[in-house]
Amino acid sequence: MIEDLACTMYLLAHDAAAEGLYDRGRTELLVRAAALIDLAARGRLKEDGGTVVESGGEPTGAPVLDGVLRDIGAGHSWKHLVRRHRKRTLTAVEDRLVATGLLTVKPTRTRLGGRRLMVTRHAETADARSRVIVAMHGDTPVREIPVADAALLALTAAGRVRTVLSRQDRETHRDRIDACTQSLAALAPGLEKAVRALPMTMVAARGGMGGG
Secondary structure, X not given: OOOOHHHHHHHHHXXXXXXXXXXXXXXXXXXXXXXXXXXXXOOOEEEEOOEEEEOOOOOOOOHHHHHHHHOOOOXXXXXXXXXXXXXXXXXXXXXXXXXXXXXXXXXOOOOOOOOEEEEOOHHHHHHHHHHHHHHHHOOOOHHHOOHHHHHHHHHHHHOOOOOOOOHHHHHHOHHHHHHHHHHHHHOOHHHHHHHHOHHHHHHHHHOOOOOO
C-alpha cells in the first residue's frame, strides 16, 4: 500500500517502457511538491504571510514526509521548499518504495554505477493512473474530488508526464486541470502558485538551479 502522495507521484512518473523515470530532474520537483501538498493536507504545514510554518510536532508515520518535515527550516516560501533538498526527497521516495517491495534494484547497464529501479507491482501504478484519469474525465465537481487526486492531476499536467497525460489531454481538459490546480489554494494560496510555476521551475533546474 502506498502511504503518501510523493510515492504515488513517483509511480506516475515511472515509464515502464523505458524502465525508468520519464525525466529524473522533473520527477525530483514533482515528488517534492507532492510531499509538501500531502503535509499541508494533513495540517502539518500552513502558510503565514506567504511563509510556510510547521504545525504540530508528532511524526506522520510516513518516513518520506517525516524526512521533509525535518528539513523545512524557517522563513521559506512554498516555491523555495519545492526546490530545497529535492534530490534528497527523491532518493528517500525510492528507498521507501524499495523497502515496501514496490521497486526492485536491478543491475546497471553502464559502468558509471548508480541504481536501476524497476516497478514490481504494476497494479499500484495502474491504480494511480486511474485516479488521475478519473479526476480529469469525471463529471464530479472539483470541490468533491479528493484533494490527493486533484493534486496528482495538477502535478502530472504541470510536469508534462506524457505516459499519463498526452498533450491533447492537457489541451482538451485544460479547464478541468486548471480547476484542480486552483483547488490547492484552499490548502495554501502559495502552494497553488508553486504548482503553477513548476514548468518554469523545471526549465530553471535544467540550467543548473541550486537547491538539490
